[in-house]
Amino acid sequence: MIQEPLLQLQEVHWHYEDSPTPALTDVSLCLYPGEVVGVVGPAAAGKTTLLLALAGLIPANYAGQFAGKRQAQGQQGVVFQDPETQFIGLTIEEELAFSLENVGCSDEQIEQRITEVLQLVGLPGFADRSPFELSGGEKQRVAIASALTNGPQALLLDEPTSELDPLGAREVFALLQRLKQESQMTIVVSSHATEELAAFCDRLVLLAKGQIVLNLPVRDFFAQTDVLDQHGIFVPDVIRLYQLLCREGVLAETAGPLPLTVEELAARYREAQLVREGSV
Numbered sequence: 417m418i419q420e421p422l423l424q425l426q427e428v429h430w431h432y433e434d435s436p437t438p439a440l441t442d443v444s445l446c447l448y449p450g451e452v453v454g455v456v457g458p459a460a461a462g463k464t465t466l467l468l469a470l471a472g473l474i475p476a477n478y479a480g481q482f483a484g485k486r487q488a489q490g491q492q493g494v495v496f497q498d499p500e501t502q503f504i505g506l507t508i509e510e511e512l513a514f515s516l517e518n519v520g521c522s523d524e525q526i527e528q529r530i531t532e533v534l535q536l537v538g539l540p541g542f543a544d545r546s547p548f549e550l551s552g553g554e555k556q557r558v559a560i561a562s563a564l565t566n567g568p569q570a571l572l573l574d575e576p577t578s579e580l581d582p583l584g585a586r587e588v589f590a591l592l593q594r595l596k597q598e599s600q601m602t603i604v605v606s607s608h609a610t611e612e613l614a615a616f617c618d619r620l621v622l623l624a625k626g627q628i629v630l631n632l633p634v635r636d637f638f639a640q641t642d643v644l645d646q647h648g649i650f651v652p653d654v655i656r657l658y659q660l661l662c663r664e665g666v667l668a669e670t671a672g673p674l675p676l677t678v679e680e681l682a683a684r685y686r687e688a689q690l691v692r693e694g695s696v
């Protein structure tokens with residue numbers, strides 16, 4: 417059975433009113449249910465704009481010229497770079513209740529849903545706290561909880577860890593990993609953190625000057641080292657090390673797929689050692 421895309425952009429062109437050049441040119445992208453897709457690209461490539469277009473906020477909330485087509489099923493939850501700009505409640509309970517009140521939920525339903533989403537993002541018992549008095553990672557997890565309250569089919573995150581310290585960034589990616597495993601949600605995340613994206617995404621999109629340059633399953637994507645270098649995209653050290661070991665004849669490229677994590681590389685190294693020792 418061929419799956420229907422959950423979100424689709426077809427030949428989208430977008431030019432902000434005050435900008436000399438278009439931010440998106442001829443962008444076509446299909447997102448399927450349950451897929452986790454990363455978006456990378458140099459500064460001003462159009463990553464934020466792409467997420468706004470996927471969310472339907474472009475052209476709805478911005479002035480400019482739009483051409484092309486967007487098709488969407490269900491709702492999308494959106495998380496931006498700086499969680500504080502999204503907060504409107506004085507407590508986390510108020511923050512999370514807002515969108516539920518808007519759709520007419522009862523007090524009981526609201527309380528139950530808030531308990532559920534706080535559990536989901538690993539912040540149980542935080543309902544009465546101020547969202548402004550938390551660590552960066554906790555703030556971003558509240559922003560994710562807020563995007564999840566109405567049970568969206570897709571979660572769209574724009575550089576959710578770029579303003580966080582390494583610990584906060586790890587917390588957020590661990591949460592996204594858990595959401596990937598426990599829910600059927602489609603997740604799209606733009607980020608410069610390619611090591612985390614390599615370990616977490618099914619597919620990656622490289623955007624440059626408003627155009628899609630690569631749109632490939634994660635291992636095929638990182639095999640395009642030359643293209644990534646041309647666009648200044650950081651290729652994770654584990655992949656660089658693997659390629660070096662292949663060039664030096666320590667590992668054979670034909671022996672298996674591109675390793676994306678330290679654990680996968682270690683497994684490849686152990687296998688190659690066993691082959692050398694004649695045990696397999």
Ligand SMILES: Nc1ncnc2c1ncn2[C@@H]1O[C@H](COP(=O)(O)OP(=O)(O)OP(=O)(O)O)[C@@H](O)[C@H]1O
Nearest residue numbers: 432434435439457458459460461462463464465466
């Ligand atoms: N509200 C706006 N009005 C006019 N031009 C804009 C607006 N927002 C973005 N742009 C322009 O659109 C282009 C794409 O910007 P966008 O923020 O989508 O890129 P980005 O890849 O997310 O960048 P970064 O990694 O630096 O955050 C840039 O040239 C930017 O200056």
